[in-house]
Amino acid sequence: MDKQTFTPVTFGYLRREAKWLHLYCTVCGHDREFDVSQPPFAHMTDSTVVPTLGQSMVCSNCGTKGKVWSVPEFHGALPETRKRWRQLRD
Numbered sequence: 001m002d003k004q005t006f007t008p009v010t011f012g013y014l015r016r017e018a019k020w021l022h023l024y025c026t027v028c029g030h031d032r033e034f035d036v037s038q039p040p041f042a043h044m045t046d047s048t049v050v051p052t053l054g055q056s057m058v059c060s061n062c063g064t065k066g067k068v069w070s071v072p073e074f075h076g077a078l079p080e081t082r083k084r085w086r087q088l089r090d
């Protein structure tokens, strides 16, 4: 794949490659991993673009809408991702 090209991540890609979606609230820091083949994401079509999802999500911890990051997550990589984000914040 051409490195210059950015292809939006879709649920089809997630199901094939990552299997997990990591949602992260930029307001309170609440985060959680979801298996994309399970509810509430099981009904998403393969062509649904993942980055648009966070704009309509409400954080289950602080209730803020539209500040949730959604990131494809390879199972088991969450601790590493948390570490990266902590470094970004500090």
Ligand SMILES: [Zn+2]
Binding pocket: 025, 026, 027, 028, 029, 030, 059, 060, 061, 062, 063, 064
């Ligand atoms: Zn929150």
